[in-house]
Amino acid sequence: QSVLTQPPSASGTPGQRVTISCSGSSSNIGKNSVNWYQQLPGTAPKLLIYSNYQRPSGVPDRFSGSKSGTSVSLAISGLQSEDEADYYCAAWDDSLDGPVFGGGTKLTVL
Protein backbone atom coordinates (compact mmCIF):
# COMPACT_ATOMS: atom_id res chain seq x y z
CA GLN A 1 0.00 0.00 0.00
CA SER A 2 1.67 3.20 -1.20
CA VAL A 3 1.48 6.42 0.81
CA LEU A 4 0.53 8.38 -2.30
CA THR A 5 -2.46 7.13 -4.28
CA GLN A 6 -2.47 6.89 -8.05
CA PRO A 7 -4.85 5.11 -10.40
CA PRO A 8 -3.21 1.85 -11.56
CA SER A 9 -3.93 2.53 -15.21
CA ALA A 10 -4.82 5.21 -17.71
CA SER A 11 -5.23 5.23 -21.46
CA GLY A 12 -5.75 7.48 -24.43
CA THR A 13 -5.49 7.64 -28.17
CA PRO A 14 -2.78 9.48 -30.10
CA GLY A 15 -3.27 13.25 -29.97
CA GLN A 16 -5.55 13.07 -26.95
CA ARG A 17 -4.96 14.73 -23.57
CA VAL A 18 -4.78 12.51 -20.52
CA THR A 19 -4.36 13.29 -16.85
CA ILE A 20 -2.97 11.16 -14.04
CA SER A 21 -3.85 12.02 -10.46
CA CYS A 22 -1.88 11.53 -7.27
CA SER A 23 -3.38 12.12 -3.85
CA GLY A 24 -1.65 12.33 -0.51
CA SER A 25 -2.02 14.06 2.82
CA SER A 26 -1.01 17.12 4.80
CA SER A 27 2.28 15.52 5.78
CA ASN A 28 3.46 15.06 2.21
CA ILE A 29 1.81 16.72 -0.80
CA GLY A 30 0.03 19.23 1.40
CA LYS A 31 3.34 20.66 2.66
CA ASN A 32 5.99 19.66 0.12
CA SER A 33 6.61 19.80 -3.56
CA VAL A 34 6.02 16.87 -5.86
CA ASN A 35 8.08 15.19 -8.56
CA TRP A 36 6.78 13.08 -11.41
CA TYR A 37 8.78 10.33 -13.06
CA GLN A 38 8.38 8.46 -16.32
CA GLN A 39 9.63 4.90 -16.49
CA LEU A 40 9.78 3.34 -19.93
CA PRO A 41 9.76 -0.47 -20.02
CA GLY A 42 13.04 -1.93 -18.82
CA THR A 43 14.62 1.42 -17.99
CA ALA A 44 15.33 3.55 -14.95
CA PRO A 45 12.90 6.27 -13.86
CA LYS A 46 13.40 9.65 -15.49
CA LEU A 47 12.48 12.95 -13.86
CA LEU A 48 9.58 14.46 -15.76
CA ILE A 49 8.30 17.23 -13.48
CA TYR A 50 9.84 18.70 -10.32
CA SER A 51 8.58 21.20 -7.77
CA ASN A 52 4.99 20.45 -8.78
CA TYR A 53 5.11 21.91 -12.29
CA GLN A 54 8.68 22.62 -13.38
CA ARG A 55 10.06 20.71 -16.37
CA PRO A 56 13.73 19.71 -16.58
CA SER A 57 15.43 20.75 -19.78
CA GLY A 58 14.63 18.38 -22.58
CA VAL A 59 11.16 17.43 -21.35
CA PRO A 60 8.55 18.49 -23.91
CA ASP A 61 5.99 21.06 -22.87
CA ARG A 62 3.30 18.47 -23.65
CA PHE A 63 3.92 17.37 -20.06
CA SER A 64 2.58 19.63 -17.30
CA GLY A 65 1.98 19.38 -13.60
CA SER A 66 -0.49 21.02 -11.26
CA LYS A 67 -1.25 20.97 -7.56
CA SER A 68 -4.26 21.64 -5.38
CA GLY A 69 -4.19 21.02 -1.67
CA THR A 70 -3.13 17.44 -1.05
CA SER A 71 -3.45 16.32 -4.66
CA VAL A 72 -1.43 16.75 -7.81
CA SER A 73 -2.00 15.91 -11.43
CA LEU A 74 0.17 15.18 -14.42
CA ALA A 75 -1.28 16.14 -17.79
CA ILE A 76 0.01 14.87 -21.11
CA SER A 77 -1.31 16.60 -24.18
CA GLY A 78 -0.88 15.51 -27.79
CA LEU A 79 -0.42 11.92 -26.65
CA GLN A 80 2.18 9.95 -28.57
CA SER A 81 2.92 6.23 -28.73
CA GLU A 82 6.29 6.80 -27.06
CA ASP A 83 4.50 8.14 -23.98
CA GLU A 84 3.43 4.60 -23.13
CA ALA A 85 5.14 4.06 -19.79
CA ASP A 86 4.67 3.90 -16.03
CA TYR A 87 4.33 7.24 -14.25
CA TYR A 88 5.11 7.82 -10.58
CA CYS A 89 4.56 10.76 -8.26
CA ALA A 90 6.80 11.37 -5.24
CA ALA A 91 6.98 13.81 -2.35
CA TRP A 92 8.83 14.25 0.93
CA ASP A 93 6.79 13.07 3.90
CA ASP A 94 7.37 15.01 7.11
CA SER A 95 5.91 12.25 9.30
CA LEU A 96 8.03 9.48 7.81
CA ASP A 97 11.05 11.79 7.38
CA GLY A 98 11.68 10.48 3.90
CA PRO A 99 10.36 10.53 0.36
CA VAL A 100 7.25 8.57 -0.51
CA PHE A 101 6.07 7.38 -3.90
CA GLY A 102 2.77 6.66 -5.54
CA GLY A 103 2.08 3.12 -6.66
CA GLY A 104 2.49 4.09 -10.29
CA THR A 105 0.11 4.50 -13.23
CA LYS A 106 0.55 2.45 -16.37
CA LEU A 107 -0.31 4.60 -19.35
CA THR A 108 -1.44 2.79 -22.48
CA VAL A 109 -1.65 4.54 -25.83
CA LEU A 110 -4.43 2.83 -27.75
Place this chain on the structure above:
Amino acid sequence: DVQLVESGGGLVQPGGSLKLSCAASGFTFSSYTMQWVRQAPGKGLEFVSAISGNGDDTYYANSVRGRFTISRDNSKNTLYLQMGSLRAEDMAIYYCARELRDWGQGTLVTVSS
Protein backbone atom coordinates in the same frame (compact mmCIF):
# COMPACT_ATOMS: atom_id res chain seq x y z
CA ASP B 1 26.70 15.02 -17.89
CA VAL B 2 25.67 13.37 -14.64
CA GLN B 3 26.48 9.66 -14.58
CA LEU B 4 25.54 7.18 -11.88
CA VAL B 5 26.66 3.58 -12.30
CA GLU B 6 25.57 0.95 -9.81
CA SER B 7 27.33 -2.35 -9.25
CA GLY B 8 27.51 -5.17 -6.75
CA GLY B 9 24.14 -6.81 -7.28
CA GLY B 10 23.78 -10.54 -7.58
CA LEU B 11 22.34 -13.68 -6.06
CA VAL B 12 22.47 -14.04 -2.30
CA GLN B 13 20.89 -16.50 0.10
CA PRO B 14 18.32 -15.40 2.66
CA GLY B 15 20.13 -14.07 5.70
CA GLY B 16 23.16 -13.16 3.64
CA SER B 17 24.89 -9.86 2.95
CA LEU B 18 25.74 -7.80 -0.09
CA LYS B 19 27.36 -4.42 -0.69
CA LEU B 20 26.21 -2.20 -3.51
CA SER B 21 28.26 0.63 -4.99
CA CYS B 22 27.32 3.62 -7.08
CA ALA B 23 30.07 5.44 -8.96
CA ALA B 24 29.21 9.06 -9.65
CA SER B 25 30.66 11.48 -12.18
CA GLY B 26 29.82 14.74 -13.91
CA PHE B 27 29.05 16.76 -10.78
CA THR B 28 30.50 17.77 -7.41
CA PHE B 29 29.58 14.59 -5.55
CA SER B 30 30.11 15.92 -2.04
CA SER B 31 27.58 18.70 -2.58
CA TYR B 32 24.59 16.44 -3.00
CA THR B 33 22.35 14.22 -0.94
CA MET B 34 22.25 10.76 -2.46
CA GLN B 35 19.56 8.10 -2.23
CA TRP B 36 18.96 4.43 -2.83
CA VAL B 37 15.54 3.51 -4.22
CA ARG B 38 14.45 -0.02 -5.06
CA GLN B 39 11.87 -1.62 -7.28
CA ALA B 40 10.71 -5.18 -6.69
CA PRO B 41 9.81 -7.19 -9.81
CA GLY B 42 6.61 -5.82 -11.30
CA LYS B 43 6.15 -3.37 -8.43
CA GLY B 44 6.52 0.34 -7.79
CA LEU B 45 9.35 2.46 -6.46
CA GLU B 46 10.32 2.33 -2.78
CA PHE B 47 12.70 4.66 -0.95
CA VAL B 48 15.43 2.71 0.85
CA SER B 49 17.97 5.13 2.26
CA ALA B 50 19.56 8.56 1.89
CA ILE B 51 22.74 10.28 3.01
CA SER B 52 23.67 13.94 3.18
CA GLY B 53 26.53 15.37 1.17
CA ASN B 54 29.06 15.24 3.99
CA GLY B 55 27.76 11.90 5.25
CA ASP B 56 26.71 13.24 8.63
CA ASP B 57 23.01 12.55 8.20
CA THR B 58 21.47 9.28 7.13
CA TYR B 59 17.88 8.19 6.61
CA TYR B 60 16.35 4.75 6.29
CA ALA B 61 12.99 3.26 5.41
CA ASN B 62 11.46 1.35 8.31
CA SER B 63 11.67 -1.83 6.23
CA VAL B 64 15.49 -1.78 6.15
CA ARG B 65 16.49 0.15 9.28
CA GLY B 66 18.91 -1.87 11.35
CA ARG B 67 19.78 -4.20 8.44
CA PHE B 68 21.13 -1.79 5.79
CA THR B 69 23.83 0.85 6.13
CA ILE B 70 24.35 3.70 3.68
CA SER B 71 27.73 5.38 3.38
CA ARG B 72 29.76 7.41 0.93
CA ASP B 73 33.39 8.09 0.08
CA ASN B 74 33.58 11.60 -1.29
CA SER B 75 37.24 11.14 -2.23
CA LYS B 76 36.17 8.33 -4.56
CA ASN B 77 32.84 9.85 -5.66
CA THR B 78 31.16 6.63 -4.61
CA LEU B 79 27.97 5.80 -2.73
CA TYR B 80 27.51 2.49 -0.94
CA LEU B 81 24.73 0.38 0.50
CA GLN B 82 25.72 -2.44 2.84
CA MET B 83 22.82 -4.85 3.04
CA GLY B 84 22.56 -7.52 5.72
CA SER B 85 20.05 -10.12 6.97
CA LEU B 86 18.61 -10.14 3.49
CA ARG B 87 15.07 -11.39 2.99
CA ALA B 88 13.07 -12.52 -0.02
CA GLU B 89 11.23 -9.20 0.04
CA ASP B 90 14.50 -7.33 -0.44
CA MET B 91 14.79 -8.74 -3.95
CA ALA B 92 14.64 -5.80 -6.32
CA ILE B 93 16.47 -3.56 -8.72
CA TYR B 94 18.37 -1.04 -6.61
CA TYR B 95 18.82 2.44 -8.08
CA CYS B 96 21.05 5.17 -6.78
CA ALA B 97 19.84 8.69 -7.33
CA ARG B 98 21.11 12.23 -6.93
CA GLU B 99 18.47 14.11 -4.97
CA LEU B 100 15.86 11.97 -6.76
CA ARG B 101 16.56 13.91 -9.97
CA ASP B 102 19.20 11.83 -11.74
CA TRP B 103 19.12 8.04 -11.58
CA GLY B 104 21.48 5.23 -12.39
CA GLN B 105 20.52 2.22 -14.47
CA GLY B 106 20.11 0.01 -11.40
CA THR B 107 21.59 -3.24 -10.15
CA LEU B 108 19.56 -6.38 -9.51
CA VAL B 109 19.62 -8.08 -6.13
CA THR B 110 18.15 -11.57 -6.03
CA VAL B 111 17.53 -13.22 -2.65
CA SER B 112 16.96 -16.91 -3.00
CA SER B 113 18.21 -20.22 -1.69
